[in-house]
Amino acid sequence: MNTIPAPTIEYGTLAPLLVVFGAAIIGVLVEAFAPRYLRKAIHVPLTLLSLFGAFALVLVQVLRGQVATTASAMGAVAVDGPSLFIWGVILVLSFVCVLLINDEGHFVASAAAVPGSADEEEAEAEGGGGHTEVYPLVLFAVGGMLLFPAAHDLLMMFVALEVMSLPLYLLCGLARRRRLLSQEASMKYFLLGAFSSAFFLYGTAMIYGYAGTVSLPGINEALAKGSGLDPLLMLGLALLGVGLLFKIGAAPFHAWKPDVYQGAPTPITALMASGTLVAAVGAVLRVFWVGLGNLDWNWRPIIWGVAALTMIVGSILAITQTDIKRMLAYSSIAHAGFLLVGVMATFGTAAQNAVSLKAILFYLAVYSITTVGAFAVVTLVRDPGGEAGHLSRWAGLGKRSPMLAGVFAFFLLAFAGIPLTSGFFGKYAVFAAALNSGTQPGDSMGGWMAGLVVVGVVASAIAAFFYVRVIVLMFFSEPAADGPAIAVPSTGTVAVIAVSLLVTVGVGLYPESLLGVANDAAHSLFIR
């Protein structure tokens, strides 16, 4: 009999992951054993510290120059430069989101209680602070997000996908106000998420059938040998794509996004709009570059179409939205499209890939941090019934609270990609990468790349309209007599907004700060 070789685990490399998961498990234990009144006091420092610690560990790896060059954990996880960059971004984002989550009043005290029932009142009176399960759930989700883009084989990716998604399904349903919407969002997200992950899994199975392995480099090798035209492969690729594109919210797999973003508690929306997107784009990049690098002739036209469709659908549908979160959801769809333009450009030589990768990483970082800031502002504009979601309630905000409105306007301008905001450089980087890739010798899609960029530009112009519309509402309209109240922001929220603003402004004025980091990360490329 063969002896099963003992698996080697690179603990040092994987430490950030382990810290987050460890903290999550401790969080579960706390939930189980700590008295209710203590729970929050334990959870908050635990969560924040673990995220901070994980971030520190990422930094340590980067600063010591010990970026792994081979896959860890027996080839299951690849902690390479891009992974570390994405981890850093996700950890910062989740840290910031936890600060938002930490705020009073976002989460229901007892998810099981029927809204308006005596149970609920009781739970409210007793617990006050809402569900403390939120914290370990967030940690699990964050852990999944970390693992997702780093997964080096499709199975690990699937598991990471589920670890990331399952807690989020629950978190979506925990809003304290507008319970029905929250629950509906939760259910839709869950059903559609499960549905899409089934596609992902079936795609994995097909590819396994074709390549005999689910390891990404293994698949690539098989592709190099095979004809590449196997229907099995194509089917697998398509179904895998469904699962991945669903997560980043690309059209036509975007339908869940507006509903879920609108219904979920805003801090969770912030986490999904930032962290999940970053993780999912990271995973997409890895799959296409590492796993399907030898098949770019096949998938690039498809991504072209999806990217164009996504940008246009996102921009156009956002125009007529009346709910701020829903509008931001469509905006997020449009931005997913812009990111896909960058994904289009990741092929061919390593140098070209690095350029595109840098662009996407940079885009991800700046877009997601701005998004968190924007949602943080959304949590502050309140009605008697909770957050004032309807846009008409935002009229005249600039007169009531010029600072807040100004900051929000700035975030919107960053989304629109106006120069001297971080968003502009993100958009520029992606478009430049796309055009640059189009001029690579021998690329038959050169003209198509220019075309896609023009589509992106047109979509940007359309998208600018709805960002500007909100600014018009806030600044150029007279405030309604019973306009929304501005909640007194907690220190956490202020910190979140301040950090986002700082990054958005700072990177807008001096992008090199972040670009340098993205550049270094991208140059080490994905481990192939």
Next chain:
Amino acid sequence: MESQIAEITQHTGGVIGVSWLMIAFPLLGAFILLVFNRFTNRWGHLLGVAMSLASFVVAVLAFFELIGFGEEARRRAVHLFEFIPGMPGEPPMVDMGLLIDPLSISFALLITGVGSLIHIYSIGYMSHDEHRRRFFAYLNLFVAAMLLLVLADNYVGLFIGWEGVGLASYLLIGFWQFKPSAAVAAKKAFVVNRVGDFGLLVGMFVIWTTFGTLAFKDLAAQTSGVENGTTLAIGLLLLLGACGKSAQLPLQSWLLDAMEGPTPVSALIHAATMVTAGVYLVVRSGAFFFHEGSGAALAVAIVGAATLLAGAIIGCAKDDIKKGLAGSTMSQIGYMMLGAGLGPAGYAFAIGHLITHGFFKADMFLGAGSVMHGMNDEVDMRKYGALRKVMPVTFITFFIGYLAIIGFPLLSGYFTKDGIIETAVHHQPVLGWLAVLGAGITGFYMSRMVFMTFFGQKRWADDAHPHESPAVMTWPLIILSIGSIFLGGYLILSNTLMLFLSPAVGRPAELPEFHFTSVPGLATLALVAVGAAFAWMRYGRVEVPAVQPRGNFLTTFARRDLYGDALNESLFMRPGQWLTRIAVFFDNRGVDGLVNGLAAGIGGSSGRLRRIQTGFARTYALSILIGAALLTGALLLVGNI
């Protein structure tokens, strides 16, 4: 002929060296009066007069300095400053300088001399106007611009002056802008003039493109060897400009309306000086008009002849004394144009007529102003009558002017007009005889004016108390009338003017001799006598109805200014208004509509497309499934291409 034009010499020092002071004085006056505004109200008019007189003094001194030079050296250019510099390392595109030569100095003397008299006259005429200071500011501005026009040594400087006088004319016609009629007249004058300016402007383009310079100095020698078509084009374009400024057909319509301005304005600008700028332009640009084989000169003569008749006909039917005079001005400028269209043979007569006309027409306009001054600003001659007794000085001076214009022998107009007519008959017989006919009509309408105003019965309004004007107004009249008597003879007999001008404009090989008994001259006199007699029968002997009777077709034709306005209205104004309306509509609905429509289209499609987001989880699942199918299909398709 060109060979007789003297070379231009660069000049420094002396009075001519500072001849820019001629322009600077009135300009400074205008500047002070406009900028210091109310503070100059008390003495502003005196400053205005002083500046104009100072300019006159400089002109006179410059004149004497100029005639101190030999004939061949009487064209003195004074460099002022670089106006439009050229590309690096190249000479300037336009150098601003003055050209003091017999032609320009003649104009300068006329402008500053007559101008100063009119300034003085205006002190009295405008004494009751609260904005008298502003009036003098504009007058000074006009003098400055007019001097720039005639003194500039290049077309751009000329053009600046050209438009400057247009501006002054606009401001002065609209001086009583609170009257809508004055405001409209002012605008009309400017706009119609701009049509002419268009011609002048394009003319300059062609000149620049052909010769690479806009300076008179450099042009003179270069016309030889240029295609006929080019000179013809330049000539016609310049003629268009001249027509605008000088109210020649077809751009005559503004002049009659321009009478809305205060009477001294009509005298100075719309009779004596500005309107003659067209004649100046034609004479100054003679090289283009008389280039071999060019028909441009003929065009000038034809325009002149047509206008002299048209103006005369209009003058016959006007009851408004100023409009009558305006028609006459048109007509007389027609004579000048005719003369100018005849080349060096006619130039001297044209310029001579221009100068004498400047005197006698100013004299008559100011006389008319004096009458109005005494008649509560009444302009309708049917409300005058028998004024000779109450305003004797005005009557006598006006009558002298009258005699001068109809060409009463030995008075100024007799010599200059007759010179034009005879030269015309000699060179262009048809046009010449038309000019004879025009002289006859002149005899009629001018007589009519005199009879209606100063003779016959009183037809005054009840509150009219006519009286003689103050000395400050009558003295200019007297001086002008003296000029009207003697100037013509001095200039024409023994060809004084022609010889004087010849360094600047050339002269015919044979100097003409003035015949008192030439056939055209006698015919003219006869016709004038007939016209005057006819006028006496209609307006002197019989009572003039106080209300305008319905006239026959011809009278109406003349009263309506030969339907010039109606023509403009139906040809340009109404289609223009329609065009404007269509353009505005097209801009709002078409161009902007397209943009807004696109925006609305995107918004609308958004409104429809969002319905796809039904809210049913199963629909979303379906979209995922369809997406999966599409993806699979597309991949297979791409794979098989």
Next chain:
Amino acid sequence: MSPWLPILMAVPVVGAIVVALLPKGSDKLAKQVTLAVSLLVLVLTGVMAAGFKPSGERFQFTAAYDWIPSFGVKFGVGVDGVALVLIALSVVLVPIVVLASWHDADGVKTADGTLITPKRSVKTYFSLLLVLETMMIGVFAATDIFLFYVFFEAMLIPMYFMIGSYGGAQRSYAAVKFLLYSLFGGLLMLVAVIGLYVVAGSKTFMFPELVGAIQDPTTQKWLFGGFFIAFAIKAPLWPVHTWLPDAAAQAPAGAAVLLVGVLDKVGTFGMLRFCLELFPDAAKAFTMPIVVLAVISIIYGAIVAIGQTDMKRLIAYTSISHFGFIVLGVFAMSATAQSGAALYMVNHGFATGALFLAAGFLIARRGSPFIGDYGGVQKVAPLLAGFFLVAGLAGLSLPGLSSFVSEFMVMIGTYSSAAHGSGALTVAAVIAALAVILAAVYILWMIQRAMNGPTAEPVKLFKDLNAREVWVLAPLIALIIGFGFFPKPLLDVINPSVHQTLTNVQVPTSTIAEKGTGQ
């Protein structure tokens, strides 16, 4: 490395921050600080300009700092003659606009006491103004194309807020239209900017290094298109002009001055600097279509202006006509015309600025932009009417006023341009010259309706210009008249840089060479 331009750009933005941070209720102080800062910038610019050597290097006062090495972007600044005069134009206009807008945010009351615009944040307005000043200087000073683009787009934002927050009744529509239109053009330009970078492959955005970098005619055409559409929208050229009347009519008069006087010049400046020099072959290939558009703009703008009932819209349409002239001059491929176009940019800023401000003062007294609501203003407010008239005359390019020289040079240069045979451009110049007639109609008809005739009842309450308002208009009028007779200081600076541009486009740069084509 010269610190001049960075200092010039820093001063206003520092001023803006100071103004924004002033405590509540210090409106007056905010205005005074803004005025002081803008005057300081004016003085500094004057001192800098005095050191400009027309015969020296093309770009002077250059400085380049690494900004975004990853993208090859430098903070590169420097001015040639055209940029210098446009910066001068901007910094002259800003203090004037500050003074003109002194009470615009305070809540404007008409002569009869009705409030036409409510009280709004004074500090915001003036700090936006200063931020805009920085960007205006930056956009003309940038020698790095990326930096140019950044300012080109970023300057939309302060203007957007100035229109949207402080404008008239339709302000938000106008502001959004302005922003989206410009943004769309800008994005197309962004594609072209990227394309230029990628195709040139020289890893730099520095303009001097990119001149001549693109050789392939087809590529040139595409990139030219991207730049040109952006600039055409900005300029604005027919048929992408419709945002301007709305924006200018709704903007407060001061903002309208900067919008039309300076911001739009960025378009024509860009055509001159970038479209021509970077893509000379494309520019030559597209000359005729562009000349046609320019001529349409000239005539169309003038005709539509005649039909306007709203004063500010009318002025906006006159500007469209004038921008037609500038574009015509830029693309006539003639030294004279191009110098004239560059000069026109400056002169138009003064002339239209004066006209907008005078109209603004008029409108502030009555609360209505409609010409028909006025009449006989001259009688009660002769100073206002007088300034309005001179500004109007500058608008119709009366000789002796500055705009004439430039218009004349554009037309005569176009007429005589040897670039494309004499035929087509000759016709273009002649058609363009027709605008002198139309200009007289639209300006004088407006003056006749608003200023002349019997005094309308509400107009009788008008007060004449006060000292502040006189100080706003007087410098502009002085400049208009001064440069009308003596444009040499400007042209001496402009000509060498035009010479350089045309050399890069490989067009004869001599005015003399243009002569003699008609024979």
Next chain:
Amino acid sequence: MTTHYLVLSGLLFAIGALGVLIRRNAIVVFMCVELMLNACNLAFVTFSRQVGNLEGQVIAFFVMVVAAAEVVVGLAIIVTIFRTRRSASVDDANLLKY
């Protein structure tokens, strides 16, 4: 041989997907998703045999665990919504739309 299993797997997957589309009851919909997952398992196991390594079989175990976790979360959500709305129909929950 293995083809039959693959066809079966495909059928199961299709049935599951169709079920998600046409059933209204959230529980049934969810079961259909589980069916799809199991179709995947079958495919994995089949392929494992076909390509001759054990990875596929191992994956099947992972999937089972994940599916179980999904059940836990899913049922919790569905039950909560049922308690609130007294209905487990997925179509009833459509407040969030357009």
